Amino acid sequence: MILVVAEQREGTLNRASLETVAAAQSAGDAIKIAILGSGLDAVAAELAKADAAEVIVVDAAALKEYTADGWVLALEQIVAAERPDRVFLPHTYQTRDFAPALAARLKRPLVTDCIAVKGGGYVRPMFQGKLQADVAVDGPHLATFQIGAFRADALKTMSAGSAATRKASIAIDASQIRQKPDAPFKEAKQAVDLSQAERIVAVGRGIKGQEHIALAQKLAQAMGAEIAASRPICDAGWLPMDRQIGSSGQTVAPKLYVALGISGAIQHLVGMKGARTIVAINKDAEAPIFEVADYGIVGDLFDVVPALIAALNG
Amino acid sequence: MAERETLEVDVLIVGGGPAGMSAALRLAQLQKEKGGEPLAIAVLEKARESGAHMLSGAVLDPSTLKDLVPDFKEKGAPLAIEVRRDDIYFLTRTAKLRLPITPPFFRNHGNYIISLNRFVKWLAGLVEAEGIDIFTGFAATEVLYDLSTGAAQAGAVVGVRTGDRGIDKHGQKKSTFEPGVDIRAKVTIFTDGVRGNLTKALVRRLGLDEGRSPAVYAIGIKELWEVPAGRSEPGRVVHTMGYPLKMEEFGGGFMYALPDNLVAIGLVAGLDYKDPMFDPHVAFQHLKRHPVIASVLEGGTLVRYGAKALPEGGWYTIPKLYAAGALIAGDAAGFMNSARLKGIHLAMRTGMLAAETAFEAVRKGDVSEAALKAYDDRVQASAVKKELWPVRNVHQAFGYGTMAGAAFTGLSLVTGGGWFRDPLPAHGGWTRIQKLATYYKDARPDPDSTVNPVKIDRQLTFDRLTGVHYSGTRHPEDQPSHLIVHDASVCATRCREEYGNPCIRFCPANVYEMVDAGDGTKKLQINASNCVHCKTCDIMDPYQIIDWVPPEGGGGPHYEGM
Numbered sequence: 001m002i003l004v005v006a007e008q009r010e011g012t013l014n015r016a017s018l019e020t021v022a023a024a025q026s027a028g029d030a031i032k033i034a035i036l037g038s039g040l041d042a043v044a045a046e047l048a049k050a051d052a053a054e055v056i057v058v059d060a061a062a063l064k065e066y067t068a069d070g071w072v073l074a075l076e077q078i079v080a081a082e083r084p085d086r087v088f089l090p091h092t093y094q095t096r097d098f099a100p101a102l103a104a105r106l107k108r109p110l111v112t113d114c115i116a117v118k119g120g121g122y123v124r125p126m127f128q129g130k131l132q133a134d135v136a137v138d139g140p141h142l143a144t145f146q147i148g149a150f151r152a153d154a155l156k157t158m159s160a161g162s163a164a165t166r167k168a169s170i171a172i173d174a175s176q177i178r179q180k181p182d183a184p185f186k187e188a189k190q191a192v193d194l195s196q197a198e199r200i201v202a203v204g205r206g207i208k209g210q211e212h213i214a215l216a217q218k219l220a221q222a223m224g225a226e227i228a229a230s231r232p233i234c235d236a237g238w239l240p241m242d243r244q245i246g247s248s249g250q251t252v253a254p255k256l257y258v259a260l261g262i263s264g265a266i267q268h269l270v271g272m273k274g275a276r277t278i279v280a281i282n283k284d285a286e287a288p289i290f291e292v293a294d295y296g297i298v299g300d301l302f303d304v305v306p307a308l309i310a311a312l313n314g
Numbered sequence: 315m316a317e318r319e320t321l322e323v324d325v326l327i328v329g330g331g332p333a334g335m336s337a338a339l340r341l342a343q344l345q346k347e348k349g350g351e352p353l354a355i356a357v358l359e360k361a362r363e364s365g366a367h368m369l370s371g372a373v374l375d376p377s378t379l380k381d382l383v384p385d386f387k388e389k390g391a392p393l394a395i396e397v398r399r400d401d402i403y404f405l406t407r408t409a410k411l412r413l414p415i416t417p418p419f420f421r422n423h424g425n426y427i428i429s430l431n432r433f434v435k436w437l438a439g440l441v442e443a444e445g446i447d448i449f450t451g452f453a454a455t456e457v458l459y460d461l462s463t464g465a466a467q468a469g470a471v472v473g474v475r476t477g478d479r480g481i482d483k484h485g486q487k488k489s490t491f492e493p494g495v496d497i498r499a500k501v502t503i504f505t506d507g508v509r510g511n512l513t514k515a516l517v518r519r520l521g522l523d524e525g526r527s528p529a530v531y532a533i534g535i536k537e538l539w540e541v542p543a544g545r546s547e548p549g550r551v552v553h554t555m556g557y558p559l560k561m562e563e564f565g566g567g568f569m570y571a572l573p574d575n576l577v578a579i580g581l582v583a584g585l586d587y588k589d590p591m592f593d594p595h596v597a598f599q600h601l602k603r604h605p606v607i608a609s610v611l612e613g614g615t616l617v618r619y620g621a622k623a624l625p626e627g628g629w630y631t632i633p634k635l636y637a638a639g640a641l642i643a644g645d646a647a648g649f650m651n652s653a654r655l656k657g658i659h660l661a662m663r664t665g666m667l668a669a670e671t672a673f674e675a676v677r678k679g680d681v682s683e684a685a686l687k688a689y690d691d692r693v694q695a696s697a698v699k700k701e702l703w704p705v706r707n708v709h710q711a712f713g714y715g716t717m718a719g720a721a722f723t724g725l726s727l728v729t730g731g732g733w734f735r736d737p738l739p740a741h742g743g744w745t746r747i748q749k750l751a752t753y754y755k756d757a758r759p760d761p762d763s764t765v766n767p768v769k770i771d772r773q774l775t776f777d778r779l780t781g782v783h784y785s786g787t788r789h790p791e792d793q794p795s796h797l798i799v800h801d802a803s804v805c806a807t808r809c810r811e812e813y814g815n816p817c818i819r820f821c822p823a824n825v826y827e828m829v830d831a832g833d834g835t836k837k838l839q840i841n842a843s844n845c846v847h848c849k850t851c852d853i854m855d856p857y858q859i860i861d862w863v864p865p866e867g868g869g870g871p872h873y874e875g876m
Contacts, residue, residue, distance in 0.1 A: 208830075236829075265777075265780070267783055
């Protein structure tokens with residue numbers, strides 16, 4: 001049996017959790033999904049749509065806020081009770097924080113950042129994605145899955161009704177939790193997690209000047225997309241650094257990625273090549289971005305983008 | 315705020331390359347031989363892990379290794395393969411001419427083709443097995459001097475300070491701020507490599523280059539390829555002269571065939587070229603397209619990319635090697651044989667000799683300049699001097715052109731390296747770069763163009779940015795630029811007019827770019843996080859206003875297998 005540990009924050013499910021359930025479905029084993037926190041009804045209901053044996057809701061006051069100790073203590077008890085052969089987790093920042101400690105506590109190996117399930121083992125990238133290693137593991141273990149490696153929209157759902165939901169009780173003494181979380185850090189500006197965006201409009205050097213960013217923003221608005229950029233744009237300060245896609249920025253896998261005036265340096269491609277549909281608009285027909293694009297328009301973005309906006313709004 | 319910590323050691327080695335590791339290992343050996351109270355020894359290395367910033371061809375002359383680690387074979391030294399065949403070609407654009415005999419300098423019988431990255435990692439393992447601490451991820455940024463006046467040791471080197479961590483782009487402290495550490499040592503051995511930032515400061519402050527010829531460097535660009543099975547001949551060493559370099563340019567290409575279908579190829583170009591539009595990266599792409607190289611690489615895949623400067627000046631450019639509390643060894647001092655294209659064994663040897671001197675001095679309790687002169691005596695009496703003396707004028711002779719240089723190198727065998735003038739007059743490499751108006755007269759090219767463009771097909775040839783990706787280079791983005799241009803106003807005006815911004819060409823990592831300022835003019839943009847730590851900009855900038863300083867420790871390339 002595979003136990004998937006889903007992730008939520010303040011009652012909102014992290015989309016990567018569903019990708020991890022999809023990963024578990026690809027392994028062809030029985031699946032249980034655990035969700036930890038407090039006030040989890042809505043999240044549990046969302047998870048129960050997935051084709052799984054059971055959703056285990058671990059609702060405890062001590063888990064109201066995320067702490068590494070709390071998660072390790074709770075999951076240790078869940079694993080002891082459920083005895084899964086494998087524990088799957090999304091490779092999020094939160095997972096990276098507690099999973100090594102959990103693996104050590106369970107004395108089980110941990111395979112990180114996997115992109116596929118292969119036989120009884122996994123495929124994971126090495127050397128900045130240059131190699132893909134097949135990893136074989138003996139015995140019970142934990143595995144984390146790279147965001148975007150599986151598609152949440154490819155998730156098999158229950159043909160009728162929803163998966164059984166069960167509350168699991170665990171014993172955690174607040175004194176066992178050594179971390180004292182502060183209020184979550186909120187940036188003054190609305191911070192974005194581009195990895196959660198379904199549509200992205202990204203701009204590159206072809207946008208020429210800061211004054212033209214507004215044009216790309218208009219397109220993003222018309223499409224209901226987030227705005228992002230390649231490195232030179234963020235370096236120049238035309239967009240904040242948290243909008244940067246690529247090896248020194250974020251890695252994203254939206255449904256639709258529109259690249260405006262982005263040449264497609266390999267540093268950028270590694271951050272977005274997992275997008276399902278890539279549309280590239282560039283003046284240079286030789287630009288490497290066209291090698292990964294599903295749809296390419298060789299043309300001046302200052303002609304193409306206004307036409308797109310007009311079509312979308314009209 | 316966190317207090318600055320201080321660490322006290324007897325001998326500090328700054329830079330964990332072949333010289334530094336050999337020094338550390340030699341110190342451990344002396345400790346065992348002589349017994350007594352063990353010395354506290356530390357090695358500082360700016361790379362995240364040992365060997366990560368190591369880049370060389372590399373063909374190793376194992377003479378020093380045999381002395382340092384006599385049982386190197388049993389200890390599993392990663393010497394990939396013994397050289398089996400040596401060829402030298404003179405290239406023209408489309409043709410090749412194989413030299414019928416390989417000149418003695420180039421004979422590599424008994425030498426090994428190695429990955430310097432693997433070799434240094436192995437040395438680091440031996441050093442750590444002796445209980446010596448290698449602090450990786452710590453870059454030294456300042457030399458510490460004894461500032462007391464009047465005392466016998468006033469002005470002596472007493473250690474180094476490592477760089478602060480957690481400073482943002484604007485120089486403000488981030489929440490992760492940690493001040494650098496002062497590491498105080500009785501003797502500091504500077505093995506910070508070619509154009510090392512500390513050695514540069516030390517030489518300037520103490521005038522250690524007085525009476526020496528100006529240092530001369532070259533830039534080496536290297537790629538590691540995996541080629542289709544059966545294409546390469548493991549153990550084969552190929553050197554090329556001529557194309558893609560002009561006759562007035564010093565340098566040449568190399569192709570070393572390793573086991574497992576791996577091939578190292580590279581181009582070395584003297585950083586004393588005249589043509590301000592010369593672009594070593596483009597020249598390297600041209601080299602790969604030449605049939606001699608392309609026939610081996612075609613259908614293969616690029617594995618790694620990197621670049622590093624080399625000290626080419628030879629014996630007369632080596633600075634005074636000692637000062638109170640300080641010794642300089644390896645590439646930092648310029649120990650390289652440019653006629654044989656070899657320096658690893660010299661770095662190792664000088665590291666050993668520095669270690670012997672440091673050990674003796676610490677034990678005697680005398681680390682004065684007079685006591686440390688023993689290092690210079692050791693170098694003078696060593697195989698290093700014996701090897702470098704006959705070729706002391708070779709690079710300078712190449713200043714008269716490839717033909718004159720090659721002829722002189724040959725003649726050196728007869729004359730013992732002397733000439734009617736000895737030393738041959740020399741100039742800093744950067745002084746030879748000519749202005750656009752001088753070099754191109756009325757046919758001045760556009761500074762943003764490439765004079766001799768090459769097609770980038772992304773199979774055999776790549777642009778710089780792709781190269782950077784394959785160098786594995788990473789730096790935290792939110793930190794101050796570690797390339798300090800003291801007067802960036804020169805760039806868009808004077809330099810653009812006079813030299814056409816040569817930095818955008820000589821930098822092999824796309825660190826320097828001239829971008830539109832938005833008002834019709836250009837401005838310099840420094841992409842510091844691309845930097846592969848080759849030091850070329852610090853060396854070659856015609857105004858000498860670029861200072862390379864270490865970024866936050868741990869940043870830089872990751873030369874796995876290079």
